[in-house]
Every structure is written in C-alpha cells, then in structure tokens.
Amino acid sequence: MIDGRVRRELGRFARHNVLSVAGAVVGLLIVAVALAAPLIAPRDPLKADFRRMNKPPDAQSLFGTDQVGRDTLSRVIYAGRTSLFVAFTSVLMGTTLGSLWGMACGYLGGRFDLMSQRVMEILQSFPDLILAMAISMAIGTGLPAVIIAIAITRIPFGGRVIRSVALSVREMPFVEAGRAAGASQLRVMTLHVLPQCVAPYLVLATTHLGVAIVIEAALGFLGVGVPPPTPTWGNMLADAITGLIPHWWLVLFPGLAITVTVLAFNLLGDGIRDTLDPKLSPAVLRLVTGAGKASTTPAAAPVREPSDATA
Amino acid sequence: MHKYLLRRALFALGTMVGVSLIIFVVLRVLPGDPLVAILGVEGYNKMSPADHAQIMADLGLSDPLPVQYVRWLGDIATGRLGKSFFRGDTVRDLILHRGPLSAEIAVLALFISWLIGLPIGILSAIRPNGWGDTVARSLSILFIAIPGFWLGLLLVLALLFWFGYKAPILVIHLWEDPWQNLQLIIGPAAVLGLAQGAYIARMSRSCLLEVIREDYVRTARAKGAVERAVVLHHALPNALLPVITISGVLLGFVLGGSVAVEQAFGVPGLGRALVTAIIERDIIVVQNLVLLYALIFVAVNVVVDLSYAWLDPRIRYH
Numbered sequence: 001m002i003d004g005r006v007r008r009e010l011g012r013f014a015r016h017n018v019l020s021v022a023g024a025v026v027g028l029l030i031v032a033v034a035l036a037a038p039l040i041a042p043r044d045p046l047k048a049d050f051r052r053m054n055k056p057p058d059a060q061s062l063f064g065t066d067q068v069g070r071d072t073l074s075r076v077i078y079a080g081r082t083s084l085f086v087a088f089t090s091v092l093m094g095t096t097l098g099s100l101w102g103m104a105c106g107y108l109g110g111r112f113d114l115m116s117q118r119v120m121e122i123l124q125s126f127p128d129l130i131l132a133m134a135i136s137m138a139i140g141t142g143l144p145a146v147i148i149a150i151a152i153t154r155i156p157f158g159g160r161v162i163r164s165v166a167l168s169v170r171e172m173p174f175v176e177a178g179r180a181a182g183a184s185q186l187r188v189m190t191l192h193v194l195p196q197c198v199a200p201y202l203v204l205a206t207t208h209l210g211v212a213i214v215i216e217a218a219l220g221f222l223g224v225g226v227p228p229p230t231p232t233w234g235n236m237l238a239d240a241i242t243g244l245i246p247h248w249w250l251v252l253f254p255g256l257a258i259t260v261t262v263l264a265f266n267l268l269g270d271g272i273r274d275t276l277d278p279k280l281s282p283a284v285l286r287l288v289t290g291a292g293k294a295s296t297t298p299a300a301a302p303v304r305e306p307s308d309a310t311a
Numbered sequence: 312m313h314k315y316l317l318r319r320a321l322f323a324l325g326t327m328v329g330v331s332l333i334i335f336v337v338l339r340v341l342p343g344d345p346l347v348a349i350l351g352v353e354g355y356n357k358m359s360p361a362d363h364a365q366i367m368a369d370l371g372l373s374d375p376l377p378v379q380y381v382r383w384l385g386d387i388a389t390g391r392l393g394k395s396f397f398r399g400d401t402v403r404d405l406i407l408h409r410g411p412l413s414a415e416i417a418v419l420a421l422f423i424s425w426l427i428g429l430p431i432g433i434l435s436a437i438r439p440n441g442w443g444d445t446v447a448r449s450l451s452i453l454f455i456a457i458p459g460f461w462l463g464l465l466l467v468l469a470l471l472f473w474f475g476y477k478a479p480i481l482v483i484h485l486w487e488d489p490w491q492n493l494q495l496i497i498g499p500a501a502v503l504g505l506a507q508g509a510y511i512a513r514m515s516r517s518c519l520l521e522v523i524r525e526d527y528v529r530t531a532r533a534k535g536a537v538e539r540a541v542v543l544h545h546a547l548p549n550a551l552l553p554v555i556t557i558s559g560v561l562l563g564f565v566l567g568g569s570v571a572v573e574q575a576f577g578v579p580g581l582g583r584a585l586v587t588a589i590i591e592r593d594i595i596v597v598q599n600l601v602l603l604y605a606l607i608f609v610a611v612n613v614v615v616d617l618s619y620a621w622l623d624p625r626i627r628y629h
Contacts, residue, residue, distance in 0.1 A: 122329035125605045127567030130585070134601050137589045138337045214458050218571040221460055222586050237464065241575075248468055255461035263456035 020271020027264035030257075034080035041074035046229050057249050064249035066239065072249060076257050079231040084261075086147055086226065087212040094151030095208050098158025099201050105159065106166025107193050108185070113163075120156035128153045128211070129218050136224055146225050150212050161204055162197050169196045199272075206269035210262040217258050233258045315620055323613045330605045331387075335380050338598050383598070393595040395588070402599045405584055410603075411484055413573070413580035415492070416499045417565050421558060423504025428511025429554070435512065436519035437542065448516075451509035459568045463502045463575035470498075499572045499580075506568070507561045514557050518550040525549075552623055559615030563608050 033040055042062075049069035057064040063072035098120075105113040123131070136149035169175060170193070178188045213233075219225030220234020228235050233254045240250035358366075367373040374382070386392055392402035400408075431451075435444040483491045522528065523546050531545040532538075570582035581600065588596035 118325075118329065121326055122333060125326055125330050125609050126601070127563045127604055127608055129567035129570055130601055130604050133570075133585070133589055134334065134337055134597065137592065137597065138340060210456065217458055218460060218568075221571055222574055224586070224589055237461065241464065245471065246464075246468060251461075251464050251468055255458065255464065258461065259453075259457050262458075263453065266452065266456055 017271035017274060020267045020269075020274075023264040023267030023271065026260065027268055030080060030261050030264065031084060033077060034084050037077050037081050041071075041077045043071035043074040045070060045074040045078040045231055054247060056247070063253045064247065066247075066250055067242070072236075072253055075231040075236060076233070076253050079233045079236055079254065080257060080261075082143070082226055082230055082232045083213060083216055083234070083258075086143070086150065086216045086232070087209050090147045090150035090212050090216075091154060091205050091208045093147070094154030095158040095201070095205050097151070098155035099162040099197065099204065101155070102159035102162035103166045103189065103193060103197050106163040107170050107189055109167075109170075116159070120159045123152070123156040124160075126153075129215055132215050132219060133222070133224055136219060143226050143230075146216060146219060149219075150215050153215065154208055154212065157208065158201070158204055161200055165197050165200050166193055169193050172196075203269055203273040206265055206272055210265040210269070213258060213262055213265070316617060319613055319616055323609050326609055327606060330609070331384070331602055332380075334598050334601050334605075335376075335383065338594050339376055339379075387599075387602070392599050395593055395596050402596055405596065406581065406600075406603065409579060409581045409584050412492075412496065412578065413569060413582055416496045416503065416569055416573070416578070416580065417562065419496060419500035420503035420507060420565050420569075421562065423500060424507035424511050424561065425558070427504065427508035429515055431508075431512040432515030432554075433519060433542065433547070435516040436523065437538075439516075439520060444516075447512060451512045454505050454509035455513075457506070458571075459502045459506050460571035460575040462505070463499065463572045466498060466502065467576055495578055498576045499569060499578055502572055502575075503565050503568055507558075507565060510557060510561055511554060515550060515554045518553050519546060522546045522550040552619065555622070556615055556619060559612045562611045566604055566608055 047070065049065070051069065052065050053069040054067060055065045063076060065071055066075070101116060105116045131153050132149040135152055136145045139145045139148060175188060175192045178192045216225060216232065217234035217237070220232045221237045223238055225234050226232045228239070236254040237251065240246050240254070364373065372379070390403060394401050395405070431447045435447045438444055483495055528541060528546050531541045536545070569580070570585060573580045573582040574586060585597065585600045588600065
C-alpha cells in the first residue's frame with residue numbers, strides 16, 4: 001500500500017505540520033511506554049513499601065512515593081496502560097459505531113435517518129461526563145463498564161459528522177454510477193461511500209481519543225471509574241487527595257501525564273485534519289455552528305464538539 | 312419568528328421526554344438490589360422477605376416500571392421529586408439548597424471565558440501568525456488539553472501551601488454573604504472559564520479571519536473606515552454568530568466539567584451531590600439530578616438557537 005503517493009503525502013504532512021508530527025511522536029512514545037510497562041517501570045506499581053511512605057521525588061523513586069510507599073513513576077507508567085486501553089477501545093467502539101450509523105443515515109436517508117437523528121439528539125442532550133457517570137453506575141463498576149459508558153457518549157459525535165459527509169458523497173457522480181450499474185445498497189455503501197468517510201473518521205477518532213482520556217480521568221477522579229488497586233491516571237489523582245494534606249508529587253505527575261497525552265492526540269488530530277482534507281475544516285465548522293447552512297431540522301444545528309469546530 | 316420559537320420549543324419537549332425515558336431505563340436496569348446499597352450486605356441478609364417487600368413498596372420500587380415512570384413524571388410536574396434513600400431531605404430541597412452555587416459557577420465561568428477568549432481571539436485575528444497570535448494559540452491549545460479538575464487541584468494545593476486554604480464545608484448563598492460566596496465559586500469558575508476561554512479564542516479567531524476576507528469588509532476598508540471600525544463594527548458582528556453558538560455548546564462542557572471541578576475544590580455544589588448519590592446508588596436522587604442537568608443543557612441550546620435566529624434572519628425562514 002505504501003507507494004510513492006502515500007510517501008509524498010506523509011512528507012508534505014511532516015513539512016507543514018511540525019507540531020502535529022511532534023504530537024504523533026510523543027503520542028507513539030506514550031503508547032510504547034504503556035505497552036512496555038513491565039520492562040520500563042522501575043518497581044511493581046502495586047507493591048507497598050512501608051519503609052518508604054510519602055517520600056518526595058528523589059534518586060530512588062523519581063516521582064516520589066504515595067501513602068503506602070508505592071512508586072509513583074511505576075504507577076504513572078502502568079496507569080497509562082489502563083487509561084490508554086480504555087480510551088482506545090471506547091473510541092474504537094463508540095466513534096466507529098457512531099460513524100457507521102451516521103454513514104447509513106446519510107446514505108439511506110428517509111425515515112431511518114429521521115429516527116436515528118432523534119436518538120442521537122437525545123444522547124447529545126446530556127453533558128458527556130454526566131451521561132458516562134450514569135451509565136457506568138447502571139452497568140456496574142469495573143473496566144468494561146467504564147469502556148462502554150465512554151463509548152456510548154462518543155456515538156452521536158461520529159454519527160453527526162459522518163452523516164453529513166455521507167449526505168454530500170451520496171450526490172457525487174461516481175456513487176450514482178455505482179447505483180446505475182445495478183450495485184446493491186450495501187455494495188455502494190461499502191465500496192463507494194465508506195472510503196470517502198475514512199478521512200473524517202480518522203480526524204474524529206484522534207480528537208476523541210483526547211476526550212476519552214479526559215472523561216476516563218474524571219470518572220476515576222470522582223471514584224466511579226476503574227476501581228483501585230488497578231492504577232489509572234484518574235484514580236491516582238483521587239488517591240492523592242485522600243490525605244489531609246495532599247503531596248504535590250502525587251497530584252502533579254498523573255495530571256501531567258494526562259495533559260501531555262491529550263495534547264499529543266489533539267495536535268495530531270489537528271494535523272491530520274489540515275492535511276487529509278483541507279476542505280473538511282470549513283465543512284465541519286459549518287456543521288458545528290450551523291452558520292451559513294440551513295439545517296433541514298432545527299435539531300441539526302449544534303453539535304457539541306468545539307475541538308472539531310476550530311480550523 | 313413565533314412559529315420558529317414554537318417549533319423549537321416543541322422539539323425540545325420531545326427531546327426531554329426521550330431523555331427522561333433513557334434515564335429511567337438506564338437506572339432501572341441496574342444489576343443488584345438497591346436495598347443492598349441502603350442496608351449494607353449484612354443488614355440485607357438479615358432482612359425477612361416480608362420486610363423486603365415492605366421497604367420496596369415504601370420506596371415505590373415494587374410497582375410495575377410503567378407505573379413508576381408515570382409517577383416520576385407526575386412528581387416532576389408537581390415539583391416534589393421524591394426523597395433521598397439515605398437522608399431525610401427531598402431532592403427538591405437538595406436542588407434548591409445546592410443548585411444556586413453550581414449555577415453561579417457556570418454563569419461566572421461563561422462570563423470569564425468571554426472576557427478572556429474574545430479579546431485574545433480578536434487580537435490574534437488582527438495580526439495572524441504574529442508573535443502574539445502564536446503565543447495565544449499555543450496557550451489555547453494547552454488549556455484545551457489540561458483537564459480542569461487537575462488544574463483545580465494544583466490551584467488548591469498552591470493555595471493550601473501559601474495561604475492555608477481550607478475546603479469549604481457549608482453552602483453560603485449569594486444573598487447571605489456575597490464576599491464568602493464569591494470565595495467559594497471564584498476558583499471553580501476561573502478554572503472552567505480558562506478552558507472555555509481557550510475554545511472561544513480559537514473560535515473567534517478563525518471566524519474573524521474568515522469574515523475579514525469577505526467583500527463587504529474590503530468595501531468598508533475601501534471607503535476609508537479606520538481599521539478599528541472595520542474590525543469592531545463590520546467584521547465582528549458576523550464573526551460572533553458561531554461564537555455564540557459555541558457558548559451554548561460549551562455550557563455542556565461546563566456542566567459536566569463542574570462536577571469534577573467542584574470535587575477538586577471541595578465546593579458543596581450540585582455536582583458533588585450527584586457524585587455522592589452515584590456512589591451511594593441513590594437512584595431517586597440520581598435520576599432527578601441527571602434530568603436536571605440535561606434539562607438545563609437542552610434549554611440553553613434552545614435559547615442559543617433562538618438568539619441565533621434572531622440575530623441571523625436567514626435561519627428563521629427555513
């Protein structure tokens with residue numbers, strides 16, 4: 001697949017998007033560290049050491065130790081595993097499902113589209129974090145519950161954006177040609193419409209990775225996310241403030257990990273958007289704001305994802 | 312305009328019915344018995360089946376689900392909203408007592424976000440790619456990535472070290488002691504406002520840049536208007552439309568984010584009540600609070616849509 005054209009595209013991408021290349025490199029590095037956690041982490045993240053409790057950062061433990069003497073650096077590294085796993089799987093499930101759904105809505109139109117839009121409208125009526133909290137409460141605590149909860153909050157965003165892409169692709173000559181040649185609905189959708197949706201999907205998925213990480217962290221911080229002892233960046237922050245006087249190193253490092261990761265994914269997402277499809281930005285902007293575009297229904301106006309809105 | 316208003320309001324009503332149905336269904340498929348959460352495992356095991364049935368009936372949880380749902384709608388209509396499993400107070404009292412604090416935080420945060428975001432966005436757009444623009448854009452990218460509750464924690468930590476800050480315990484209302492009340496809400500509002508301000512700055516910059524390229528702005532320049540008038544009187548009003556919409560959207564972020572930020576600052580607002588209720592599995596409280604958050608979000612978006620239609624006549628004719 002990697003032919004000259006793709007390589008040229010990548011080269012162009014790198015030259016024009018220093019920041020997003022940096023984002024990609026840092027993002028990959030974080031993923032690599034998370035994957036290689038057992039090799040990299042200096043200690044066992046779960047092993048308490050009562051001789052070394054509440055130690056500030058020193059040569060022996062670079063990020064200090066927590067209330068029961070666990071090594072914060074090792075915990076941040078292992079927490080990355082869980083947090084990234086939650087983010088990747090929930091986006092892979094939620095954004096993908098939403099995108100496929102949105103594609104079907106946009107291409108098929110009619111009553112199916114109308115009904116689906118209502119459902120997405122309702123799902124979008126909740127603030128993300130609150131919907132995630134309620135769902136994870138309903139299906140019980142634990143890793144799968146958190147993943148499903150975050151995935152559900154991602155569905156309508158994928159649905160809205162990809163639907164509008166499919167709507168415009170549907171009118172293109174090559175899709176009409178496919179239909180005219182007698183191809184079935186399913187065939188036209190998978191062979192003609194789907195490839196056009198890949199670029200916006202990638203942009204969405206990258207941006208949503210950052211959002212998913214923040215939601216996961218917030219859930220963990222509020223005590224309704226992945227339960228301890230499994231460390232996640234969020235529940236480490238929750239742990240940090242259980243003491244009467246929180247230690248700064250217990251607050252600083254997990255939060256820094258969240259920020260750097262989200263920053264990396266956001267920069268990467270911006271770069272992919274600018275490069276893959278320059279025309280996409282104004283389209284998404286209009287979609288998000290409803291500006292200059294008469295929406296077919298009043299509901300189609302605001303999509304709440306400002307991170308997609310800004311060109 | 313009236314027709315548009317009516318249609319939009321009816322539409323929102325339909326959405327809210329769907330929202331309430333979803334909340335109800337999600338919270339009633341809860342695995343496990345709510346009484347385990349109330350009585351603890353031991354108390355639950357000691358209980359006789361008769362007691363069990365009695366308590367369930369008292370709580371109104373033994374009726375068929377459609378009956379429970381209709382009763383809930385009735386409760387909403389009369390404003391009674393039911394009682395917490397654990398505390399004697401009704402959900403209505405809870406909302407009236409803690410709601411104002413969260414509302415103040417949200418409004419102040421929105422105000423701060425405009426106060427910071429709009430001037431920065433305008434200055435960035437006037438000299439795109441200058442050093443000021445570069446700094447502003449880097450900062451906005453950074454503040455979008457920083458989770459608000461973490462920034463809040465760092466702030467609390469700093470205040471703790473230098474000023475001996477203590478987490479507030481009591482709710483102090485604006486009308487009781489405005490100064491104390493401001494101290495309670497300023498931290499969460501500032502943290503939330505900064506993140507939203509970053510979005511506003513980004514949005515107003517890109518919208519203003521797009522508008523400035525339009526013919527009518529060139530006309531304004533050509534007829535000799537000073538740059539200040541061109542930007543503020545000709546370009547800005549049109550560029551603001553999307554920024555207003557994004558504010559409604561951002562309120563969703565503020566509502567959700569404030570739950571975690573209130574926790575970070577230890578502010579006893581509605582968000583903390585919701586978290587407590589979720590951890591205690593207090594279904595009645597959760598269903599009403601989640602509905603309230605969704606209601607506010609939907610209502611704000613209706614208001615944004617209407618103000619949008621009011622400001623931009625093209626919208627209302629469709």
